[in-house]
Amino acid sequence: MLIHQxxxxxxxxxxxxxxxxxxxxxxxxxxxxxxxxxxVPTLESIKERIENLSQKYPFIVAEYKGxxxxxxxxxxxxxxxxxxxxxxxxxxxxxxxxxGIGHELYTVIEFLLxxxxxxxxxxxxxxxxxxxxxxxxxxxxxxxxxxxxLARKADCxxxxxxxxxxxxxxxPIIQYPAVEFDFERDQLITE
Numbered sequence: 001m002l003i004h005q006x007x008x009x010x011x012x013x014x015x016x017x018x019x020x021x022x023x024x025x026x027x028x029x030x031x032x033x034x035x036x037x038x039x040v041p042t043l044e045s046i047k048e049r050i051e052n053l054s055q056k057y058p059f060i061v062a063e064y065k066g067x068x069x070x071x072x073x074x075x076x077x078x079x080x081x082x083x084x085x086x087x088x089x090x091x092x093x094x095x096x097x098x099x100g101i102g103h104e105l106y107t108v109i110e111f112l113l114x115x116x117x118x119x120x121x122x123x124x125x126x127x128x129x130x131x132x133x134x135x136x137x138x139x140x141x142x143x144x145x146x147x148x149x150l151a152r153k154a155d156c157x158x159x160x161x162x163x164x165x166x167x168x169x170x171x172p173i174i175q176y177p178a179v180e181f182d183f184e185r186d187q188l189i190t191e
Contacts, residue, residue, distance in 0.1 A: 008098065010108050013059040013071060018046040020068035021061070027094045033153045034129045036160075049073075057086055058112045062101050069093045072105035074113070077122050084119040106139055113167050120164055126151075127159035141165040 013021070022043060028035040041049070053059045057074035070092035077085040088109065092101045113121065123141060125132045141163035149157035 007065050008101075008104075009063045010060055010104060011063065012054065013050050013061045013073070015047040015050050017061050017068055017071070018043045018050065021046050021050075021071050024068070024071060024091050024093045028091060032129075033156065033158055034126050034132065036126070036151050036153055036158070038153060057118075058109055060105060060108055062092075062105055064098055064101075069096050069098065070101040070105055072102075072109050074109065074118075074121070084117060086113070086118050086121055088121045088123045102135055103139070110139075110167060118167055120166055123163045125161045125163060127161050133161065133163075136163045136165075139165065 022040060025035070025046075026040045029037045029040050050059055053073050053075055056076075059073035060071065061068045062070040070090070072088070072090040074086040074088055076083075077087045088106075090102050090105055090109075092105075110121070121141075122144070123132075123136055125136065127133075127146060142165065144162040144164045147160045147162075150160040151158040
């Protein structure tokens with residue numbers, strides 16, 4: 001367990017979370033162009049993703065009252081010569097009962113990365129996903145590149161944005177003063 005607050009837990013993902021992750025991920029694929037996948041990944045492929053990515057990067061879930069309501073993970077950013085850079089993915093449930101779960105997940109990801117050799121996080125965002133663009137700006141990401149009509153989904157061309165953030169010995173308590181820890185109630189545990 002990484003963070004435990006009253007009814008919300010952020011912990012490392014396990015393969016038993018694959019079904020919940022698939023349920024969260026599916027609407028982004030089937031109902032929006034915010035994820036460029038055209039098919040929902042199988043449970044087996046999600047389990048493999050959890051196992052493979054967890055060997056190198058954090059893959060975490062947020063759980064509220066025993067139900068997974070969000071997840072975040074990092075993966076390699078394309079080529080080996082970019083080994084100091086990771087690609088960020090964050091998703092929250094369509095009807096998430098809590099606000100700020102994306103921020104909580106991101107805060108934990110950044111804290112865990114501050115203890116590694118990763119220097120940058122890149123996020124690939126569909127340009128008309130304004131909520132995601134605002135989220136990343138709020139978290140300190142800067143616009144790197146915009147690729148007009150780079151992708152295509154459902155016969156529509158889609159602009160794609162890359163945003164980047166440098167990781168500088170992050171501390172969720174120092175960099176995120178809105179996150180307050182009551183040490184009698186909350187626990188920050190690094191495994």
